Amino acid sequence: MAGLFFVAATIGAFTTAGIILSLAGETIAFFRVVSFVEFITETQWTPLFSIKKFGIWPLVSATALTSLIALVVAVPLGLMSAIYLSEFAHPKARAVLKPALEVLAGVPTVVYGFFALTVMTPFLQRFIDMTLFNSLSPGIVMGVMIVPLVASLSEDAMSSVPQALREGAYGLGATRMEVATRVVVPAALSGIVASIILALSRAVGETMIVAIAAGQNPTFTFDPRVPVETMTTYIVQVSLGDTPYGSLAYRTLFAVGTTLFVLTFVMNIFSFWFVRKFREVYD
Template identity: 60%
Template sequence: MFTDAHYGILPLLSATLIVSGIALLVAVPAGTVLAVYLSEYAPPKLREGLKPVLELLGGVPTVIYGYFALLFVTPMLQTFMPGLNGFNMLAPGLVMGVMILPYVVSVSEDAMRAVPDTLREGAYALGFSRFHTAIRVVIPGALSGITAAYILGMSRAVGETMVVAIAAGQNPNFTLDPTEGAATMTAYIVQVSLGDLPHGSIGYQTIFAVGLTLFLITLLFNIAGFWLRRRFREVY
C-alpha cells in the first residue's frame, strides 16, 4: 500500500517514557512511605501480614491490570476529565504504578531493616525523633538498596506489555500529552508480531530494532543503578 515506508522509533520511545514516568510518580513516593512505615513504625504482626498482601499484587496477571485500567480507571478518570480519550497513557501509567509498588516497597523495606540498630540508637541518644531518625539516618544508610528498588521498578515499567497494549492503544502517536493514546515499544512488538507482515520484510525487522532499543534502555538503567549503589556504599 505504501511504496516508500518510513519507520521512526521516537513516537514509541516517548510513549514508553511517559507511561513509565507516570508509574514512577505513583510508585516512588508511595513505595518509600510504605517502606518507612513497615520498617520503622509498623508492629511486627502488622508487618508480617501486610507484606504478603503487597507481594500478592506482584503475582496478579498483567492482563488483569490492563483491563482494570481500561474498564475501571479510565471511566473513573473521565468523570473528572470529560475530554479524556478512551485509550490514553494516564490510566495505564497509574495502574502500572500500583503494579510495580510491591517491588519498590519490598526491596526498600529490606534495605531499611538492614541498617544497623546502633545507628538508630545513636540518633535517639542525640535527641532525634523516630521520624527524623528515619529521614536522616535510615534512608541515607539504605540509599543503595532504595536506589536499586527504584531502578528495578523503572525497568519493570519500561518492559511492561499487556497493560499498555490494552489500555493505551496500539496507534503510534508522537505526543507528550498523557491524556492521548499512544503505542509503547512493547505494545508495538506485540502488534507487529501478531500481524500479517511477511517474514524478513522491513516492517517485520523493525521489531528487532525496537527490542534492541528496549534492551539498551534497560541496560542503561541497570548500569546507573549499579553505579549509584557503589557510590552510596562508599559514602555510608
C-alpha cells in the same frame, strides 16, 4: 561440583549473550535499509503504513511517558510503605502487611490492563477530558503494580541499616520520624535507588497493560490524555503473525527490541554504578 557451580553462575551471562545474538542479525539487516540517523531523529513511526517512516521517538516517548507516570505513583507509595514497615509497624503487623503488599506483584498483568481500561479510565474521564485509550490510566495502574518492588526492596534495605545508628540518633534527641527520614533513609539510599531503577525497568518492559489500555497510535506526544503506542505494544502488534517473515516491517520488530534492550541495559548499569558508589558499609 565446581564445574556445575560455574555453569549455574554463568547461565545468566550466556542468556544475555544469546539475546544479543538473536537481536543483532535482523537489526543489522534493518539498518542496511533504514538510515540510523532517520531512526533516532525522525518523529514519525509508520512502518506498517503505505508511506513508511522509521523514527523511533513516538514509541520511546510513549514508553517514557507511561513509565514516568508509573514512577510518580509507585515511588511515594512504595517509600512510605517501606518506611512504615521498617520503622513503625509492629512485627505482627509487618508479618501480615508485607506479604499482602507483595500479592500485588502476583496479579496477572492482563488483569491490570482490563482494570485500567474498564475501571480506571472511566473514573478519570469524570474529571479529565481524555480518550478511551490513553497513557494516564495504564501509567497509574502500572504504578500500582510496581509498588511492591519499590516497597519490598526498599524495606529490605532499610532493615539492613544497623540498629546502632538508630540508637545513636535517639540518644541525640531525634524523634522517630527524624530517625526514619534523616538517618535510615539516607543510610539505605543505594538500595532504595536500586529498587526504583528496577521498578522503572519493569515499567519500561511492561506489555499487556499498555497494549490493552494505551492504544496503538504511534504519535510523538507527551499528552497523557491521548492514545499512544509503546515499544512493547508495537512488538505485540508485529508479533501477531500478519507481518511477512523477513520483510522490512518484520525487521522493525528487532530494531525496536534492540532499542528496548539497550534502554533497560543502560538503566541496570546505572543502578550497579550507583549502588557501588554510594553503598554504606558498616562494621
